[in-house]
Amino acid sequence: MNDKINQDSINKALWNACDTFRGTISADTYKDFILTMLFVKYISDVWQDHYEEYLQQYGDEPELIEEMMKSERFVLPKSASFYTLWEHRHEPGNGERIDQALHAIEEANGTKLKDAGKSVFQDISFNTDRLGEEKQKNTILRHLLEDFAKPELNLRPSRVGSLDVIGNGYEYLIKNFAASGGQKAGEFYTPPEVSDLIAELLDPQPGESICDPACGSGSLLMKCGRKVVDKHGSKKYALYGQEAIGSTWSLAKMNMFLHGEDNHKIEWGDTIRNPKLLDKHGTLMLFDIVTANPPFSLDKWGHDEAKNDKFGRFRRGVPPKAKGDYAFILHMIETLKPKSGRMGVVVPHGVLFRGSSEGKIRKQLIEENLLDTVIGLPEKLFYGTGIPAAILIFSRNKADDSIMFIDxxxxxxxxxxxxxxxxxxxxxIVDTYHAGADVDKYAYVADLDEVRENDYNLNIPRYVDTFEEEEEIDLLAVRAERERLKAQLNELEGEMVKYLEELGYGA
Structure with a gap:
């Protein structure tokens, strides 16, 4: 099939595949099945494409071709190919066969799909009772295999070329699952426009290390890497991340693979209680760029353990038990390189002005001259919450002690x-940030003394005056207009009386 690739048709085919599950299980559950099947289909198409290229090049030399295939980016056992699963789709045991295929793919690819003993597919089972009894489950999975066998989802490199339709399709699915995912949506996805904004503000350079300690499905992290490619034509960067939710960590690993991001290290675990990105001495790794959209005001974030944190992350103060926003901020600050480190974090507005322990932490960060910019965002940007958020930009290498506010x-x-x-x-936003100057009713640069006078309260309206004065009312003009309208009304009433008399309705 050599028809022109169309991203919309691929996205539509992927979204239609979800119909197989709708009415049986929730989107929060079936997203894992759809995204995993896309992964299996993609690697199967790549493998098949390359195998046929070698077959055409070397003829019927199975041993030689098998040796050539060993240099592929990944290994695909024949029993684990999508096409083998599809051929057996009418037979009983689809769920078990798919699970066995996932296990075979993991085993054949060593550490690429594993992390400290945890496998990418560990939390995903197609042979689950959530799909109903055996007969119903088998039928659902047969439909799923048939959906992915449609011509629109022919994902072979010879058809796709250099276009990133696979990665784009994956992101499209994740975005749609987030849009319909309610409260849980924000756990795994940052809207692409917000990711774009943060990546532009942080401006990653070739050779830099980039970390997201609450990376979700990895979209924000990869946007930062993509900026290096787009602006500098270089893939010389390294991506690091950590994610607490097992199934979301799996999404991030598959997402990296599908986008061709091989230079990454994504750890699974709770960043606050058990940070995994450590150097050879067991201390926190340091990065040029740290960015995150952590869960807003996380309850039970690890308050009790924080007092004795062996990494010293909470020496400025321990955040409140029921709000973990500053726990993530303080962790991120500690992982910035001393001179080049810069950081962008998405926070709820309460972070800007809440008092008590948060107020003390905020004061300390400001007095250390780490906070660079506060950017207020519109409401209803993020999935799962309608509240407006802000982006805080921190830097280890500020030019002065001022703080910029952008509304x-x-x-x-x-x-x-x-x-x-x-x-x-x-x-x-980006141009205003780089200009570093006041913009009427939009941006204001406050010096440190002014922030001190405001008792370290960073609430944006204290600094950016967006008040629009009402236009002054000219009472004489209003009176004249009123008189004109009265005269017009009298004239119309006179004409109406004449018409009524002509029709025989006169007094």
């Missing part, structure tokens, strides 16, 4: 359920 809360494209940042909205 971008009123500039967005309104959507039915979700608002969007447009390209123009993003450019205005």
């Amino acid at each position: 971008a809360s009123r500039e967005f494209k309104a959507g039915k359920n979700q608002n969007l940042l447009t390209g123009d909205n993003i450019r205005k």
Whole structure:
């Protein structure tokens, strides 16, 4: 099939495959089945394409071709190929066969799909009672295999070329699952426009290390890497991440693989209680760029253990038990390189002004001259919550002790359920940030003394005056207009009386 690739048709075919599960299990559950099957289909198509190329090149030399295939990016046992599963789809045991195929793929690819003994597919089983009794489960999975065998989902490199339709399709699915995922959506996805904005603000350079300690499905992390490619034509960067939820960690690993991001290290575990990104001495690794969209005001984040944190992350103070926002901020600060380190973090607005222990931590970070910029975002940008958020930019290498405030809360494209940042909205924020100057009713640069006078409260309206004065009313003009309208009304009433008399309705 050599028809022109169309991203929309691929996305539509992928979304239609979800119909197989709708009405049986929730989207939060079936997203893992759909995304895993896309992964298996993709590697099967790549393998098959390359095998046929070698067959055409070397003829019927199975041993030689088998040797050539060993240099592929991954190994695919024949029994684990999508096409083997598809051929047996009418037979009983589809769930068991798919699970066995996933296990075979893991075993054949060593550490690529594993991390400290945890496998990418460990939390995913197609042979589950959640799909119903055996007969129903077998039928559902047969339909799923048939959906992915459709011509639109022919993902062979000879058809796809250099286009990133696989990675784009994966991101499309994740975005749609997030949009329909309710409260849990924010656990694994940052809207692409917000990721774009943060990546532009942090401006990653070739050779830099980039970390997201709450990486979800990895979209924000990869956007930062993509900026290095787009701006500098270089893939010389390293991506690091950690994710607490096992199934979401699996999504991130598959996402990296599908986007061709081989230079990455994504750990599974709780970043606050058990940070995994450590150097050879057992201390926290340091990075040029640290960025995250951590869970807002996380309850039970690890308050009791924080007092005795062996990494010293909470020496400025321990955040409150029921709000973990500053736990993530403090962890991220500690992982910045001393001179080049810069950081962008998404937070709820309460972080800017809440008092008590959070107020003390905020004061300390400001007095250490780490906070660079506060950016207020519009409401309803994030999945799972309608509240407006802010982006905080921190830097280890500030030029002065001022803090810039940008109020971008009123500039967005309104959507039915979700608002969007447009390209123009993003450019205005980034250009304003780089200019570093006041913009009437949009941006303000406050010196440290002014922030001190405000008792370290960073609430944006304290600094950016967005008040619009009402236009002064000219009472004489209003009176004249009133007199004119009265005269016009009298004239109309006179004409009406004449018409009524002509019709025989006169007094």
